[in-house]
Amino acid sequence: MTTPTFKRSNTQGASSGPSSNGDSPFAKKRKSCxxxxxxxxxxDxxxxxxxxxFITERGKILPRRITGVSHYYQKLLNNAIKRARHMALLPFVAEE
Known part of the structure; x- marks a missing residue:
């Protein structure tokens, strides 16, 4: 007597999961600059x-991964924020 063999479906396993199928409800939309x-x-x-x-409540510059700004514009943004701080248009630190 032979034992029945069952094929394993590819829906479970290490290679497949929420990140690999693209239909995950938790997938994040790519941010655009x-x-x-x-x-x-x-x-300006x-x-x-x-x-x-693009700054926090405490006056820190937000990183690219949070704002979605491209590398080129992040450099321009950093320079603009730092220039505005020196001109006293933006605070260096939060006011308590």
């Missing part, structure tokens, strides 16, 4: 309202 979308040539240090979107 807000400056690339509007094709900005420069970032005097535009304090827009610069405040």
């Amino acid at each position: 807000p400056f690339t979308v509007i094709k900005a040539e420069t970032i 240090y005097k535009d304090v309202e827009n610069l405040k979107l």
